[in-house]
Amino acid sequence: MTHTGLSPLAWLADVERDRRAAGLRRALRTRPPVGTELDLASNDYLGLSQHPAVLDGGIAALRTWGAGAGGSRLVTGNTELHEEFETALAAFVGSESALVFSSGYTANIGAVVALTGPGALLVSDAMTHASLVDACRLSRSRVVVTPHRDVAAVEAALAERTEERAVVVTESVFSTDGALAPLRKLREVCRRHGALLIVDEAHGLGVRGSGGQGLVQELGLAGDPDIVVTTTLSKALGSQGGAVLGPAAVRAHLIDTARTFIFDTGLTPAAVGAALAALQVLIAEPQRAHAVLTHATELAHICGSPEQPDSAVVSVILGDPEVAVGAAAACLDRGIRVGCFRPPTVPAGTSRLRLTARASLSDDEMASARRVLSEVLAAARA
Incomplete structure (x- = not known):
């Protein structure tokens, strides 16, 4: 078989098309130095990156x-x-x-x-x-x-x-x-x-x-x-x-x-x-660790989970990757940045929003999270 004239990277177009059809295409999102959104996606659990x-x-x-x-x-x-x-x-x-x-x-x-x-x-x-x-x-x-x-x-x-x-x-x-x-x-x-x-x-x-x-x-x-x-x-x-x-x-x-x-x-x-x-x-300031878990518990209750989280991570399984991506985008449109995990990061059928609590979250920020997440998750689960 001859391959003359065929680009050695031609196969990438087929892979990209298949990933897009499966709702698994990823994209970088540039953020400014001072974000305007409430960040519930980063792993800055203690709020120390800007301390x-x-x-x-x-x-x-x-x-x-x-x-x-x-x-x-x-x-x-x-x-x-x-x-x-x-x-x-x-x-x-x-x-x-x-x-x-x-x-x-x-x-x-x-x-x-x-x-x-x-x-x-x-x-x-x-x-x-x-x-x-x-x-x-x-x-x-x-x-x-x-x-x-x-x-x-x-x-x-x-x-x-x-x-x-x-x-x-x-x-x-x-x-x-x-x-x-x-x-x-x-x-x-x-x-x-x-x-x-x-x-x-x-x-x-x-x-x-x-x-x-x-x-x-x-x-x-x-x-x-x-x-x-x-x-x-x-x-x-x-x-x-x-x-x-x-x-x-x-x-x-x-x-x-x-x-x-x-x-x-x-x-x-x-x-x-x-x-x-x-x-x-x-x-x-050892109390920062306790504050993370306190805020994680509140976020879990906002998302409809009666269980107390064991960590800063609150996982909200929505199943379909496109539903999860849409919910994450809806949160961002309303001023809250959340994580979105899809295959292969998680098993098929378990695409999810991944929220992370932070020790430095204020009462006003938690109130905003409650309002936005309640609306977005109600629509995603409908």
Whole structure:
């Protein structure tokens, strides 16, 4: 067969047409520096991305260390500020050590790939974040995907393994539905079968636990030698970057082997300075974590859910992707920005609005949310 004259990207037109027909076409939406809409879509759970102390922390780091890290952390990109933040974050969550990466995505890939590999079994919850899914694919381990929050399935996979090593990965707070992972039960299963548990606290840090120390800390598992925690600095801490927390031996191993650490430019100092300042604000104002859950409960009731959310995430399932997209657009037309999750982010038939609570929401903003969401959801469900 000859392909002369055929563009190697011609297939993209067919893919785009099919995605548009299925209501799955995505588009970037540019926002101004000061938004006029009420934001119920971002992951700025504690409202710290615009906090004066956090901005000052980023600016001070920028002026001291420059705009970029200048290289990987193994070359020139490791600063005193990076290590100061790692020490502070590890102490806050009750971990022996921490290692900062350029994003939560690279932290997850770095940790999972470096701690698994050929000859290992990797067990992953079906609803884990895309970064963990990609980490499983890159690990070269045998991967078993278990049903959402199904501890019995995890135990069955571990019991049947022939591999010498095994790792279980989960989010502490699942990003799409806001549900909590059964961490205590998973830890018990892992301990019975000699498996390592990796927990992504991206949506737990700053929201769950005493003063926002995370779900691992809340359940009394902080510092457990059989648990490695990953997190992001871009949600509750309002900055950018990621981190892996755990035993000092894990930190040392990642420095030697994690490709997303070794070959990636170090996290920009301004982001580190902002994250450190945000952490200091959270320590000084632990009530912010409680405020997030209080506002999440109110948002859930507004959306017709009688249940109290376990996290900042309020998931409103509408089913059809076009209905969900239309509802999100209707909210935006009325001055409220909400998230909209469709396949492949969520399973087919579960397209949804994803609302996120924020500690800094005012009474007037909650009243606006009540008025708009009640109208839009009534129309979407009609």
